[in-house]
Every structure is written in structure tokens, then in C-alpha cells.
Amino acid sequence: SQELEQSPQSLIVQEGKNLTINCTSSKTLYGLYWYKQKYGEGLIFLMMLQKGGEEKSHEKITAKLDEKKQQSSLHITASQPSHAGIYLCGADGNTDKLIFGTGTRLQVFP
Amino acid sequence: DTAVSQTPKYLVTQMGNDKSIKCEQNLGHDTMYWYKQDSKKFLKIMFSYNNKELIINETVPNRFSPKSPDKAHLNLHINSLELGDSAVYFCASSPLSGRKQYFGPGTRLTVT
Numbered sequence: 434s435q436e437l438e439q440s441p442q443s444l445i446v447q448e449g450k451n452l453t454i455n456c457t458s459s460k461t462l463y464g465l466y467w468y469k470q471k472y473g474e475g476l477i478f479l480m481m482l483q484k485g486g487e488e489k490s491h492e493k494i495t496a497k498l499d500e501k502k503q504q505s506s507l508h509i510t511a512s513q514p515s516h517a518g519i520y521l522c523g524a525d526g527n528t529d530k531l532i533f534g535t536g537t538r539l540q541v542f543p
Numbered sequence: 544d545t546a547v548s549q550t551p552k553y554l555v556t557q558m559g560n561d562k563s564i565k566c567e568q569n570l571g572h573d574t575m576y577w578y579k580q581d582s583k584k585f586l587k588i589m590f591s592y593n594n595k596e597l598i599i600n601e602t603v604p605n606r607f608s609p610k611s612p613d614k615a616h617l618n619l620h621i622n623s624l625e626l627g628d629s630a631v632y633f634c635a636s637s638p639l640s641g642r643k644q645y646f647g648p649g650t651r652l653t654v655t
Contacts, residue, residue, distance in 0.1 A: 466643065470584075475547075475633060476646040519584055523644075530599055531576075531644060533586040 435460045437522055437534035445540045446512050454507045454537045456522035462502045464525040470536075471518045479507075512541045546570050547647040549634050555653045556624055564619045564650045566634030574598075575617040576644065577609060578633040586633070592617050624654045 436459040446452050456465070467479040480489045482498035482505060489496050493510045509516055522534040547568045556562050568575060576599075577589040591599035595611040606622040621628060634647040 468646075473649075473651075475648040476586075476635075476644075478643055478645070481643060521586060530588050530591065532588075536584045536586070538584070 435524060435532050437524055437532060439520075439522060439534040439537050441537060442535065443538045443540075445542065448513060448541055448543050449511050452509050452512055452539070454520050454539070456505045456507070456534050458503050458524055460503070462498065462505070462524050465498055465502075465505045466523040466531065467496050467505070467507055468521045468523060468533075469518050470521060476521065509539075512539075514541045514543065517541045547634055547636055547645050549632075549647040549650050551650060552648060553651050553653075555655065557655055558624055558626060560624050561620070561622045562624060562652070563621070564632055564634075564652070566617045566619070566647055568615055568634075568636040568645070568647075570636055570638075570645060572636035572638050572645070573614060574637045575611065576635040576637075577617065577619050578635065578646075580631040580633060580649070582630070590617075590619075621652075624652075626654050628652060629654045 438457045440455045444452055465482045468476040469479055470476045480496045482496055485500040485502045487498045495508045498505045517540050520537045523531045550565045574593045576591045578586050579589050580586045589601055589603050590609045592611045594614055608620045611617045629652055631649045631651050633649045635644040637644040
């Protein structure tokens, strides 16, 4: 079965700093999703990547899928307290099942 | 307008009780899901329904029974609650052909 490993598990950065979260799959990714979960709330869709080498950006967040389609990275530029939360990568599993990564907890302090 | 809603948001109950969590989506999606997020924040799928039919049933105890009265609703009923059932349960929905899932706000279940 497919597994997604995220690193780091936890990240504490100072406001204004850049950061990167990685998501590595045990199998080829045919669809990779990034979600953000604010503490105590539901998941918010950020981006979806499907093609090898694809890169998408939304505001200060950029996500990339490597050429081999087994690893994705999420990069935040000039982090702000509003970026704090849990970031989850998700991948297409069998049928309609989304498999989620282990999650990365991000804290941003002023 | 709330796209995917769940009730209740918090649920505290004693071991052995039976409880239900309700989920409704107003997006016109064909597929709905239930996920469980444990204390380590690991999110795992439990069930998936497509047009009121069960299509995914992960290894979940029989005490958990999903019910979909119509395409817009997917409820989760839990019998004989155990301490290990304490978690946050998320409902989600997606279009038939899409993978982007829209999540509800979650229901935090605490079994004492």
C-alpha cells in the first residue's frame, strides 16, 4: 500500500523566514494534494499537482512535484502567523481514496 | 454558505453509549467520506459513499455504521463507544470525477 512521509514533523520559524515542507511517497504519485488544517478546524485545500515537474503558487505558497513524481515540496516565503497550522499532503490511492501524509505542524512566532 | 457541515462540533460521552454524527454537503457532489484523525493528527479514511452506495470500507470495527439517506448526507453512527474512539472525525465530499475533497469542520469526540 502507498505511504506518504512528511518532513519535518514539526517546524517553528520566526515571522518573515522561508520554510519548506517535504512529502515523499513510497509509490509514483498520480495526483498530489496539499491541505492546510488550522488548529481545531477542518482541512482547507491549497493546491493539486499532477504532472512531473509541475509547480504551482498561491500567494506566498509554492508547491512542486518532482520529475519522478515521488516527492513534493511546499515552500512558504516570508512566513506569517497566519501560515501556522498543520500541513498535510494527500495522494490518490485506490478508487476514490485519498491517502494522507503524516502531517507537519508549523508554528510562526513574531 | 457552508459547503460541508457537521454536527455536533463537540461530543463528550461515556463508554458504552451509542452516538451519531451528521454530515451534509450543499455542493452537489456525488461522493462523501468519513475520516478519523487521531491524537497524533494522522488522518485516515474510514468510509466512502458514492450516490448513496458504499464504495470504500476500510478496516473499521463493526460498531461504526455509516448511513447515507440521500446524496447530500452521510451520517456516522457509533455503537458501544470505547475510549479508543476518541478522535476528531471529518466528513468530506468530492465530485464524482474529481479528487479535490472539501472537508467539514470536524467533530471532536471524547469518550470518557
